[in-house]
Amino acid sequence: MTISVRKSRPANNNFNKIWRKYEDNIIPPIVGILGFLLVWQLASVIGLIKLPPPTDLITNERTRVYLMYPFFNRGGTDVGLFWQAMASLQRVLIGYSLAAIVGISLGILVGLNVFLNKALDPLFQFLRTVPPLAWVPLALAALQQNQPAALFVIFITAVWPILINTAVGVQQIPQDYINVRKVLRLSPNKFFFKILIPSALPYIFTGLRIAIGLAWLAIIAAEIVMSGIVGIGFFIWDSYQNNYISDIILALIYIGAIGLILDRFMAWLQTLIVRD
Structure with a gap:
């Protein structure tokens, strides 16, 4: 167990370095996209817009095939x-x-x-x-x-x-x-x-x-x-x-x-x- 933990540290360190380097450019777009999808989902569910919600891409059988x-x-x-x-x-x-x-x-x-x-x-x-x-x-x-x-x-x-x-x-x-x-x-x-x-x-x-x-x-x-x-x-x-x-x-x-x-x-x- 000790050996496997030591071997995984360099990989973890590399991932952490990469994440710290790019997190300022990764997190804002993810938050923006998720926020947009959430607003769209709510607006569609309450009937504010006539478009189907984003979840319809999965729940709609025909669209799910595509x-x-x-x-x-x-x-x-x-x-x-x-x-x-x-x-x-x-x-x-x-x-x-x-x-x-x-x-x-x-x-x-x-x-x-x-x-x-x-x-x-x-x-x-x-x-x-x-x-x-x-x-x-x-x-x-x-x-x-x-x-x-x-x-x-x-x-x-x-x-x-x-x-x-x-x-x-x-x-x-x-x-x-x-x-x-x-x-x-x-x-x-x-x-x-x-x-x-x-x-x-x-x-x-x-x-x-x-x-x-x-x-x-x-x-x-x-x-x-x-x-x-x-x-x-x-x-x-x-x-x-x-x-x-x-x-x-x-x-x-x-x-x-x-x-x-x-x-x-x-x-x-x-x-x-x-x-x-």
């Missing part, structure tokens, strides 16, 4: 929430990748060319204010298919913050760097990779981080009005049509969790690549 078995696949659109979310996420990654390629390339071009910037900036500022849902009927009319239309809506929503932030980053390159290029007579390739990209990278990542959140929001909105496809947005609309409110709440948890993961991943990637 909660406990996210990987089931019965074919067609009758699949678990994991596959619904992955279908939406796949569309986001394709549309977002296209937006990143076009946005960064065009942003660099506009940032380097004063005439192009003055000519195109009003158009960019105008188009970026159009909400994602407004593009859906136009995309469906032009492309005639749900999948390409969804990808277009993601692309057209995500491209603007990437493009505009990239252009601003290029325009903010210090004049001293430009003078160094002239003095050393750097080739276009060296200027691009040694000066332009490193200087604009913080702005590019700011645009990429904003765009990933907008892309995720756009696909959910687009899928809601696109019938007959596997996707968490369509799942929400179909559940609403059949009055499965608990299913909608569970889907919203998936959406929020995935959105948070995407944002944190981009923030981590930015700290990894962009050096102060």
Whole structure:
């Protein structure tokens, strides 16, 4: 018994050190979430709101199936929430990748060319204010298919913050760097990779981080009005049509969790690549 107690002490000490280090960041969110759920439960029970309580995620038999078995696949659109979310996420990654390629390339071009910037900036500022849902009927009319239309809506929503932030980053390159290029007579390739990209990278990542959140929001909105496809947005609309409110709440948890993961991943990637 004495030996086992001695062996467990280092592990306990490590846990205590970790807990003391992060407890100020762990306890407040837990208290806030539990408090929110408690208020929601009470408001629903006393009839203050018409939504089902959070406990309905477990007590409702249909919702419990989606909660406990996210990987089931019965074919067609009758699949678990994991596959619904992955279908939406796949569309986001394709549309977002296209937006990143076009946005960064065009942003660099506009940032380097004063005439192009003055000519195109009003158009960019105008188009970026159009909400994602407004593009859906136009995309469906032009492309005639749900999948390409969804990808277009993601692309057209995500491209603007990437493009505009990239252009601003290029325009903010210090004049001293430009003078160094002239003095050393750097080739276009060296200027691009040694000066332009490193200087604009913080702005590019700011645009990429904003765009990933907008892309995720756009696909959910687009899928809601696109019938007959596997996707968490369509799942929400179909559940609403059949009055499965608990299913909608569970889907919203998936959406929020995935959105948070995407944002944190981009923030981590930015700290990894962009050096102060």
